[in-house]
Amino acid sequence: MDKISVVVPCWNEEEALPIYYREMRRVMDRMRNSEKGDAPEMELIFVDDGSEDGTLAIMKELHRADLRCRYLSFSRNFGKEAAIYAGLKNASGNYVAVMDVDLQDPPSLLPEMFSILKREDYDSVATRRSTRTGESRFRSFLSESFYKVINRISRTEIVNGARDYRLMNRKMVDAVLRMSEYNRFSKGIFGWVGFRTKWLEFENIERSAGETKWSLGKLFRYSMEGITGFSVAPLSLASIVGVLFCGLSFLLVLLIVVKTLVWGDPVSGWPSLACIIFLVSGVQLLCTGIVGQYLSKTYLETKHRPIFILKDSSEEGEQNEGA
Numbered sequence: 478m479d480k481i482s483v484v485v486p487c488w489n490e491e492e493a494l495p496i497y498y499r500e501m502r503r504v505m506d507r508m509r510n511s512e513k514g515d516a517p518e519m520e521l522i523f524v525d526d527g528s529e530d531g532t533l534a535i536m537k538e539l540h541r542a543d544l545r546c547r548y549l550s551f552s553r554n555f556g557k558e559a560a561i562y563a564g565l566k567n568a569s570g571n572y573v574a575v576m577d578v579d580l581q582d583p584p585s586l587l588p589e590m591f592s593i594l595k596r597e598d599y600d601s602v603a604t605r606r607s608t609r610t611g612e613s614r615f616r617s618f619l620s621e622s623f624y625k626v627i628n629r630i631s632r633t634e635i636v637n638g639a640r641d642y643r644l645m646n647r648k649m650v651d652a653v654l655r656m657s658e659y660n661r662f663s664k665g666i667f668g669w670v671g672f673r674t675k676w677l678e679f680e681n682i683e684r685s686a687g688e689t690k691w692s693l694g695k696l697f698r699y700s701m702e703g704i705t706g707f708s709v710a711p712l713s714l715a716s717i718v719g720v721l722f723c724g725l726s727f728l729l730v731l732l733i734v735v736k737t738l739v740w741g742d743p744v745s746g747w748p749s750l751a752c753i754i755f756l757v758s759g760v761q762l763l764c765t766g767i768v769g770q771y772l773s774k775t776y777l778e779t780k781h782r783p784i785f786i787l788k789d790s791s792e793e794g795e796q797n798e799g800a
């Protein structure tokens with residue numbers, strides 16, 4: 478019999494969690510009624526990413542009332558990527574979905590996603606939003622630019638507007654779990670592992686309750702994660718700019734020598750010299766900075782720190798460290 482595990486990362490979501498559960502229960506009931514004997518078994522894995530509010534208490538309550546609900550609780554906030562990894566690692570179903578708790582990933586799509594995987598030749602059904610309503614112009618512009626840049630410099634396709642909401646079969650989940658890197662960027666990991674993915678589109682939905690956890694600074698760090706994780710193109714920037722500057726300086730030297738010999742004016746040109754020094758040292762610092770970015774990621778990877786640490790869970794014997 479089929480079983481769907483739904484991984485739900487939650488960080489300070491005491492308001493959104495009950496609303497989510499109510500909606501999800503409706504969807505599960507509908508699936509049981511419409512698919513009759515074929516209805517898959519369900520399991521909801523709530524991952525408490527170090528919440529400081531009543532999120533964990535609500536999860537425990539849900540687990541007591543409905544055994545389909547399980548929970549994992551982190552010792553601190555490890556980030557959504559770590560929460561997804563922990564959920565996938567502990568999922569027992571032969572199909573696994575990843576879904577946000579704020580209903581921006583509509584649970585009502587789940588039956589359709591499941592029937593696509595059952596009937597058609599796909600390993601995963603993923604979703605993307607077709608609009609960005611409710612998001613500021615500036616934020617949309619930054620996101621669009623990020624996707625343009627990363628898709629130019631990375632060979633892994635990173636779909637614009639893709640959400641983390643998707644349903645995968647066991648083969649793909651196991652492949653994702655084998656990517657046990659510390660610096661995780663799911664949108665890239667899902668693309669990198671390959672497999673046949675069908676994309677569904679829906680319009681952007683606003684949060685059911687609570688507030689977004691993504692500040693601009695956090696989004697910027699996340700996009701750097703994506704670029705350093707899935708492209709090494711910036712590293713070649715230093716070489717390319719270096720070659721360009723060598724060529725340019727050669728021409729300049731020629732020009733200056735000729736100018737001095739013909740007109741004999743050695744002192745003027747001071748301002749241009751100052752500008753060139755500023756420019757070149759700026760470019761050098763930029764390139765050193767890029768190397769530093771990659772070095773710091775490498776440094777963290779080589780430490781082999783666990784991706785998450787559990788402090789509590791609904792059952793004993795959970796995989797309590799992601800390494």
Ligand code: UDP
Pocket residue numbers: 485486487488489490526554555556557560576577578579581688689690691
């Ligand atoms: N989330 C998490 N850990 C974090 C940040 C977010 O587990 O450090 C969860 C959050 O509870 C939600 C999902 O990730 O279920 C998406 O977060 P949010 O809605 O804030 O992001 P947005 O939809 O605005 O991109």
Ligand code: MG
Pocket residue numbers: 577579581684689
């Ligand atoms: Mg959200």
